[in-house]
Amino acid sequence: xxxxxxLAVLAATxxxxxxxxxxxxxxxxxxxxxxxxxxxxxTSHAAKGKxxxxxxxxxxxxAVPVNTFxxxxxxxxxxxxxxxRGAEFPMVMVRTRLPQSALTSPTIRANLEVQLAGxxxxxxxxxLHRTQHGxxxxxTGTIPxxxxxxxxxxxxxxxxxxxxxxxxxFDVLWRPE
Amino acid sequence: xxxEATVRVFALVFWLQEQAAVLRGICPGRGITLTxxxxxxxxxxxxxxxxxxxxTDAIFSSSLLPSxxxxxAPAPPRPQNAQTQQQKxxxxxxxTLGDLGFTPAQxxxxxxxxxxxxxxxxxxxxxxxxxxxxxxxxAATVIVSSGATPKHSHTSNGxxxxxxxxxxxxxxxxxxxxxxxxxxxxYCAIAAPKIAGVKPKGAIRLHRDLVWIHLPGMVLTPILxxxxxxxxxxxEKPHGxxxxxxxxxxxxxxxxxxxxxxxxxxxxxxFWEK
Numbered sequence: 001x002x003x004x005x006x007l008a009v010l011a012a013t014x015x016x017x018x019x020x021x022x023x024x025x026x027x028x029x030x031x032x033x034x035x036x037x038x039x040x041x042x043t044s045h046a047a048k049g050k051x052x053x054x055x056x057x058x059x060x061x062x063a064v065p066v067n068t069f070x071x072x073x074x075x076x077x078x079x080x081x082x083x084x085r086g087a088e089f090p091m092v093m094v095r096t097r098l099p100q101s102a103l104t105s106p107t108i109r110a111n112l113e114v115q116l117a118g119x120x121x122x123x124x125x126x127x128l129h130r131t132q133h134g135x136x137x138x139x140t141g142t143i144p145x146x147x148x149x150x151x152x153x154x155x156x157x158x159x160x161x162x163x164x165x166x167x168x169x170f171d172v173l174w175r176p177e
Numbered sequence: 178x179x180x181e182a183t184v185r186v187f188a189l190v191f192w193l194q195e196q197a198a199v200l201r202g203i204c205p206g207r208g209i210t211l212t213x214x215x216x217x218x219x220x221x222x223x224x225x226x227x228x229x230x231x232x233t234d235a236i237f238s239s240s241l242l243p244s245x246x247x248x249x250a251p252a253p254p255r256p257q258n259a260q261t262q263q264q265k266x267x268x269x270x271x272x273t274l275g276d277l278g279f280t281p282a283q284x285x286x287x288x289x290x291x292x293x294x295x296x297x298x299x300x301x302x303x304x305x306x307x308x309x310x311x312x313x314x315x316a317a318t319v320i321v322s323s324g325a326t327p328k329h330s331h332t333s334n335g336x337x338x339x340x341x342x343x344x345x346x347x348x349x350x351x352x353x354x355x356x357x358x359x360x361x362x363x364y365c366a367i368a369a370p371k372i373a374g375v376k377p378k379g380a381i382r383l384h385r386d387l388v389w390i391h392l393p394g395m396v397l398t399p400i401l402x403x404x405x406x407x408x409x410x411x412x413e414k415p416h417g418x419x420x421x422x423x424x425x426x427x428x429x430x431x432x433x434x435x436x437x438x439x440x441x442x443x444x445x446x447x448f449w450e451k
Contacts, residue, residue: 048279075377075380090283
């Protein structure tokens, strides 16, 4: 009887414990650059992330090496790496803190802290969409990043610089650990 | 000199080094140490003659050198190559970069690579600018080329009208200008630092591959033009390889223009949109 009770308690606590730790299973991050003559996007699938929940609050961190973004043109990718000082600051990092209760909502408003090019920018109330896939949770959204947020000198073509806005779309799949 | 006095003298040496570094805006170095040592001579003499510790206390007392009034010491320089990104203090079980399993090579800063990238971009910007400037004399050379070739009249006798010498000279001058600018443009691309492990991919490949057409074309065109001019001056119609001057020139122009478009591809004309 005691053994059965112990098993029942263990079974009840395991899922709860599992959802205290999240790991990034899949990711697609895409930056967009607009120039009057060009519209270019660069994508990376190399992000890694972790989420930890304690006392009703969850902290998430996603990081991705800058040099893993590919736009289909190696020259452009090297230029991108240069302007975002990707050799000096090789990682892009996104942090957020959410109430654990928000993780079950289909839409989440998050405050994001983004580190890029040696600068840190904060984005408030970024809308995230959540979709449940079995145990996994897919989160999609767009970070409304701009070049000026990170003191990035805007590259120009024919003396016309790219637009200041460089939104980053993300589609990440979190898995309970 | 007592041990305490020695320690205090060393402390003073360091403090003077810091002051000198702050004043000169540089980090403490050998020259500063020498300056500080020279400045210390009176203090050293004083320290040796002091018999009562209270006297040295008076020199270094906080009333004489209040710490709040002292400027901050300059921060020591951080070795760039050993620097790793992030290092935000962990709070409330916040995950850190170290938890994610990236290799040190992925997270470590590389100042040398950044310097190479900066130089590469700088040289390629010049390459781009010169390449676009070169388009102007190139187009002009093509436009004035009609004034540098003999014209056949449509009359029954088929008279050949020789080009004016000024027309030929203008064509040759513009062609030479194009060749010089082209050479400078090419130099900037060739001399730009290469980044190891990066294979050309995308539109840049076509841009680079077209070099094999317009580079020999840019060398051959003036040579063939000169040969054709010599033959015309001798009263002969351009023949042999010299007769290919205009064909080689047009191939070069087409390849050069395609190269410029390729590196800009895909082009979306959206000037009317914000």
